[in-house]
Amino acid sequence: MKEIRFFYVPDATSRDEMPEEEAMHALRVLRLKSGDTMMITDGCGNFYEAEITLAATRRCLYKILRTMPQTKPWRGNIRLVVSPTKMMERMEWMVEKATEIGFDRVSFLNCDNSERRVVKTKRLEKIVVAAMKQSRKAEKPIIDEIESFDMFISRPCNGAKYIAHCYEEVERTDFFNDLMSIDKDEEVTVLIGPEGDFSMEEVNKAIQAGFKSISLGDCRLRTETAALSAVMMANLAKRR
Numbered sequence: 001m002k003e004i005r006f007f008y009v010p011d012a013t014s015r016d017e018m019p020e021e022e023a024m025h026a027l028r029v030l031r032l033k034s035g036d037t038m039m040i041t042d043g044c045g046n047f048y049e050a051e052i053t054l055a056a057t058r059r060c061l062y063k064i065l066r067t068m069p070q071t072k073p074w075r076g077n078i079r080l081v082v083s084p085t086k087m088m089e090r091m092e093w094m095v096e097k098a099t100e101i102g103f104d105r106v107s108f109l110n111c112d113n114s115e116r117r118v119v120k121t122k123r124l125e126k127i128v129v130a131a132m133k134q135s136r137k138a139e140k141p142i143i144d145e146i147e148s149f150d151m152f153i154s155r156p157c158n159g160a161k162y163i164a165h166c167y168e169e170v171e172r173t174d175f176f177n178d179l180m181s182i183d184k185d186e187e188v189t190v191l192i193g194p195e196g197d198f199s200m201e202e203v204n205k206a207i208q209a210g211f212k213s214i215s216l217g218d219c220r221l222r223t224e225t226a227a228l229s230a231v232m233m234a235n236l237a238k239r240r
Contacts, residue, residue, distance in 0.1 A: 004039050005030055006133040008140070012042040016053075016061050023060035026052075037065070041132065043140030045070055070138035074238040075184040076159070078103040081152065082227045083194035086115035092127050094224035098231045099131035099141055108146035113196035119146045149202055153209045159187025162214045163206040164226060165198050170207075172215040175230065179237035188234050190214075192227045 007022045009015070018026065026032045033055045040048040040062070047068040054061035080103055084091050095106060108119045121143050132140050160182050162175060179188065191198075191206065198206075207213055216229050 004037070005032070006039045006041055006136060008043060008129045008133055009040045009048075010042060010044075012040050012046070012048050012050075013064065013067075016063065018060045018062065020058060023058060026060050027055055027057075032060075038062070040064075041136075041138050041140075043129075043132065043138070045072070045138050047138055071240070072102070072139055073240060074102055074235050075240060076238055077105065077187040078231060078234045078238065079105040079107065079187065079189040080192065080227055080231055081107040081109055081189060082192040082223065083109045083111045083114045083198075084116040084119050084146065085195065085223050088116065088120070090222075090224045091119070092124065094227050095124055095141075095143075096127050096131045097228055099128050099137065100135040101228075101231055102137065102235050103141055103231045104139065105142040105144070107144040107152065109149050109152055109191070110146055111149045111194050112199040112202060113194045115194060115196075117146070121145060149198075150205070153206055153211070157189050157210075159189065161189040161191075161211045163191040163193075163198065163203060163211040164214050164216050164230065165193060165203050166220060167197070167200060167203060170200075170203060170213055172213045175214040175216055176233045176237060178212065178214065179234060184238045188238070190230045190234065192223060192230060195223055 007018060009018055032052055034052050036052050038050055040050050047070055048064045049066040050062040050064050052060060053063050110117055124143050128141055216226055221229060
């Protein structure tokens with residue numbers, strides 16, 4: 001049986017042509033042709049069964065045969081807020097795997113101990129789209145531009161909000177246990193610091209802003225490992 005291929009087409013119902021990059025992949029790599037069927041995700045919670053109506057050199061037109069609204073495997077929203085590592089490849093890996101697991105949004109922080117101050121979100125968007133299609137997700141995570149720690153915590157933040165850190169002198173609760181005690185539909189935001197951890201001043205500022213101090217376990221984790229662990233815990237705690 002031939003495997004059905006997934007493609008990402010934003011606003012799929014208001015157009016009849018695939019974006020050029022997706023069209024090139026469908027026609028040149030997969031050798032699809034007129035009359036072939038495919039699956040489209042709009043990144044907003046829907047799958048579409050579609051038929052190719054025109055397969056030209058750089059253009060791929062389609063018509064939608066069936067609309068299939070999807071329900072997320074997890075409830076509520078999961079937002080990861082992380083200070084990027086010096087080697088961006090580690091963040092790219094983390095975002096890819098978090099997309100495969102399932103989360104809703106990733107934001108980046110410029111912290112006191114951050115080793116990277118710039119994030120190229122366009123590349124991350126491509127990685128997220130590829131991971132979304134590969135893992136057959138109907139929702140595309142939102143990717144935010146990097147901003148300062150102080151600016152982020154100064155804004156209102158809905159739902160349960162947490163800051164993970166390694167300071168033993170500051171009381172911490174277990175992240176997963178706390179997640180299991182709240183409503184599954186409640187939005188969850190978790191802050192993960194840089195390799196040198198958040199500064200003590202940042203931890204105190206976050207706690208004063210209403211963020212709960214948490215631990216992700218007994219082991220010290222690299223930034224990308226801690227971020228992925230937090231996403232996994234939230235996904236498991238909020239699964240349907």
